[in-house]
Amino acid sequence: MQEYIYYSQTKLEFPLHESIYVTSKLEELTGKNFLISNSNEVSSELLADEIEFYEKNTEDSLQNKISNIKKLYEIAEQKLDCATDFPKSKEIGNRLLIISSSSEDTKAIMKSLDKDEFDTFHIEESILKSISGSIGSLKVIVEDENSESELNVDQIVWFDMKDEGSKQSGVFDPNQTSISDVINTLRENCQNYEYRNYISYDSTICQYHERRDEVCAKCVEVCPTVAITKIDDKKHLEFSDIDCLGCGGCVSVCPSGAIDYNPINKDAIFELSLNYKDTHPLIISENMNLKETNVSLKEGILPLKIEGGKFLDELSLLTFSQVSSSQVIFYNDELSKGTLEAIRILNEIYQKKYSKDAVLVATNESELQEAINKVTFVENSFFSFNQQTMRKREAFSYRVSHIVGDEDLGVVETGPNIHYGLIKVNEDKCTLCLSCVGACNVDALIADAKTFELRVNPSLCTACGYCVASCAEEDCLSIKQDVINLNPMFFKENVLAKDKLFACIECGKEFATTKAIEKVATVMKPFFASNPTKLKTLYCCEDCKAKLMIKEGLLDA
Ligand code: SF4
Numbered sequence: 001m002q003e004y005i006y007y008s009q010t011k012l013e014f015p016l017h018e019s020i021y022v023t024s025k026l027e028e029l030t031g032k033n034f035l036i037s038n039s040n041e042v043s044s045e046l047l048a049d050e051i052e053f054y055e056k057n058t059e060d061s062l063q064n065k066i067s068n069i070k071k072l073y074e075i076a077e078q079k080l081d082c083a084t085d086f087p088k089s090k091e092i093g094n095r096l097l098i099i100s101s102s103s104e105d106t107k108a109i110m111k112s113l114d115k116d117e118f119d120t121f122h123i124e125e126s127i128l129k130s131i132s133g134s135i136g137s138l139k140v141i142v143e144d145e146n147s148e149s150e151l152n153v154d155q156i157v158w159f160d161m162k163d164e165g166s167k168q169s170g171v172f173d174p175n176q177t178s179i180s181d182v183i184n185t186l187r188e189n190c191q192n193y194e195y196r197n198y199i200s201y202d203s204t205i206c207q208y209h210e211r212r213d214e215v216c217a218k219c220v221e222v223c224p225t226v227a228i229t230k231i232d233d234k235k236h237l238e239f240s241d242i243d244c245l246g247c248g249g250c251v252s253v254c255p256s257g258a259i260d261y262n263p264i265n266k267d268a269i270f271e272l273s274l275n276y277k278d279t280h281p282l283i284i285s286e287n288m289n290l291k292e293t294n295v296s297l298k299e300g301i302l303p304l305k306i307e308g309g310k311f312l313d314e315l316s317l318l319t320f321s322q323v324s325s326s327q328v329i330f331y332n333d334e335l336s337k338g339t340l341e342a343i344r345i346l347n348e349i350y351q352k353k354y355s356k357d358a359v360l361v362a363t364n365e366s367e368l369q370e371a372i373n374k375v376t377f378v379e380n381s382f383f384s385f386n387q388q389t390m391r392k393r394e395a396f397s398y399r400v401s402h403i404v405g406d407e408d409l410g411v412v413e414t415g416p417n418i419h420y421g422l423i424k425v426n427e428d429k430c431t432l433c434l435s436c437v438g439a440c441n442v443d444a445l446i447a448d449a450k451t452f453e454l455r456v457n458p459s460l461c462t463a464c465g466y467c468v469a470s471c472a473e474e475d476c477l478s479i480k481q482d483v484i485n486l487n488p489m490f491f492k493e494n495v496l497a498k499d500k501l502f503a504c505i506e507c508g509k510e511f512a513t514t515k516a517i518e519k520v521a522t523v524m525k526p527f528f529a530s531n532p533t534k535l536k537t538l539y540c541c542e543d544c545k546a547k548l549m550i551k552e553g554l555l556d557a
């Protein structure tokens with residue numbers, strides 16, 4: 001199979017690399033399969049229309065143009081190879097519910113359906129109580145004359161659908177498209193309903209998973225569908241691939257990196273960024289219409305088309321910026337809250353260091369041209385390292401610490417979607433019980449067993465506050481919310497509290513921290529005051545404590 005095809009009605013006036021099949025005749029392609037095509041008129045596994053956009057608009061020299069076109073095919077293939085999503089399918093039955101308040105609407109849709117094509121039910125919107133489940137297994141609760149009943153259907157047509165319907169897969173509103181469009185969709189779904197698993201999830205670093213208090217559920221808040229739901233009694237997140245639209249909004253707001261975007265995950269972003277060294281990356285979200293976009297792409301601009309334009313976070317954008325040592329142009333008119341905040345934070349960091357923005361956003365053609373005219377390399381900003389084994393926070397921290405170096409560049413405010421924080425400890429009150437270390441699942445708080453120190457790496461802290469909620473002492477642990485201090489100490493481990501080991505007064509074995517023993521002794525002394533042996537046990541290890549008490553018991557007997 002020839003993998004790459006370049007099809008254009010008008011003949012190319014220059015040659016392309018031999019790995020690319022070039023043609024202006026569609027009839028030549030009958031029966032041929034391709035991996036990557038520049039045009040949607042040719043069937044292929046991946047449409048890379050950014051190639052045609054680049055070819056038509058670039059001002060690169062002919063030699064660079066020829067080699068960059070080949071490179072763009074290779075980048076598209078790399079995207080396919082790195083993708084970790086996989087297709088799934090589900091059988092969809094023919095039970096159809098029509099929800100409308102007008103008999104005209106119901107008649108209109110029934111008229112357009114073939115007889116016996118669907119097993120059709122109809123209800124008025126006024127009796128609808130709730131819809132749950134997914135396409136192929138939707139559960140509808142209706143209330144009629146004070147009694148509730150349940151309908152189980154495969155798909156729903158809901159005229160003037162309310163928000164609740166738009167969150168569920170398998171629910172369609174003819175007033176948003178048309179009756180014929182909706183009927184075509186219903187039929188197609190019954191033939192073959194395919195979906196993908198866009199999201200991967202690591203519960204071990206999730207800030208919601210199995211915590212007593214709810215300190216995060218940001219992904220649930222931003223998800224436009226019911227693809228992520230909270231099971232509050234177990235504190236588990238439930239993911240429904242079939243309901244996920246693949247927008248990626250949850251990825252950009254996840255503070256810990258527990259969610260990743262399977263079509264282009266964190267590792268793929270790093271791999272792809274390596275192609276953009278010494279170029280100006282132009283990241284284009286798939287919702288932008290490239291066919292009708294005419295701009296002059298000045299020399300050195302290389303596009304990257306991405307799916308799900310809402311997943312880019314601070315790490316992805318900084319990776320592109322540092323590896324290319326250029327400002328990055330992001331062409332997207334549907335920016336997510338998380339991406340917008342990531343861009344603001346990165347731009348503030350870059351302004352402080354390089355007096356330039358890291359990311360230039362364009363939401364339409366004229367803004368794109370403006371960004372293209374403006375984009376420059378950022379002197380001394382190149383930085384690349386293999387971040388593939390690192391978590392999101394760790395890799396971002398490493399990248400920002402490189403920018404900061406030995407300087408103090410001041411403070412950048414974060415939040416409300418990307419949180420950083422500074423943990424403080426009142427050393428007089430801290431007993432070094434280390435409950436806070438156990439509560440922190442992103443390794444921002446660390447206990448050093450050799451030095452008996454409680455340490456914090458501020459750059460890893462998501463400021464979730466679970467350590468504060470877990471601390472047994474009052475007014476001991478606190479967090480200053482939403483700051484990144486751009487100085488070297490913010491990216492290193494700092495000592496929060498320190499102690500030394502206490503040696504058993506009987507056998508000399510070190511068995512607990514001095515502060516913990518002092519605390520227990522302060523509380524228990526009044527109760528044991530009349531018994532010198534019991535008082536002594538407060539300063540003994542478990543073995544000697546038992547021995548002393550047995551001896552005391554035997555003497556008493
Ligand atoms: S946003 Fe991330 S850390 Fe927060 S609940 Fe969702 S998966 Fe967990």
Ligand code: SF4
Nearest residue numbers: 223244245247248250
């Ligand atoms: S990708 Fe979008 S639709 Fe899918 S789970 Fe995340 S926020 Fe929800």
